[in-house]
Amino acid sequence: MSKKATKALNNKYYVARYNASKNNDSLTSREKSAEVLNIDRTRLSRIELGTVVPYPEEVLSMSKAYDIPELCNSYCSSDCPIGKETVKPINADSLDRLILQFLGSSKKMEDISEQLIEITADGIVDETEVAAFDAILDELERMSVNIQSLMLWAQKNRDALKEKNN
Structure with a gap:
């Protein structure tokens, strides 16, 4: 990636893509990533800027493309209205x-x-x-x-x- 998007620095979906782009050139820009994810570039931008909540299938696609399975748990435990009530956040670091x-x-x-x-x-x-x-x-x-x-x-x-x- 050429430079960090300062408006999206704290967004977990942006951070996930940014980290994944270190190992995958097709994720270095929103345009390329949107193609990989099969979603509109402006929608990906809105997700990464936090102005819209992604759909579950978009998070699943990101999780697979970015090779970050914990993204699904994070979505379910913090973004999904049902998941907030039923899914506990998990940590798989150490x-x-x-x-x-x-x-x-x-x-x-x-x-x-x-x-x-x-x-x-x-x-x-x-x-x-x-x-x-x-x-x-x-x-x-x-x-x-x-x-x-x-x-x-x-x-x-x-x-x-x-x-x-x-």
Whole structure:
């Protein structure tokens, strides 16, 4: 890319394209990128300037073309009205940290299983068990984010791992 677009510097879609352009000349300009993505150049400009929110299929296309799978999670957890309510942001930067988080979560699994059995043994969650049940659900949510983060890291780094092992 010739120079950074100062108005778009903090836009995740611009930053993703800018970083991807370092390894792919067809992403060095909005014009070329719009062709690769099969969207209008002015629409890509508006997305990168933050004046419009991209459609899910546009984000998916960007994620694939830019080789940045975490772009989809970022869109779902921060831009999509439904996703904001249902999708947790995940971070797939550091493998050692992700492994430690996963191991910490999995150590708690046996405890959680026992608590679930105790709470649901009678087939209901009564008023005295709601707080404990909510705490279990919160921990399961954290575990889910840890697992998704580890999977995203693997997806993002799979090619590098294959090359390293060959």
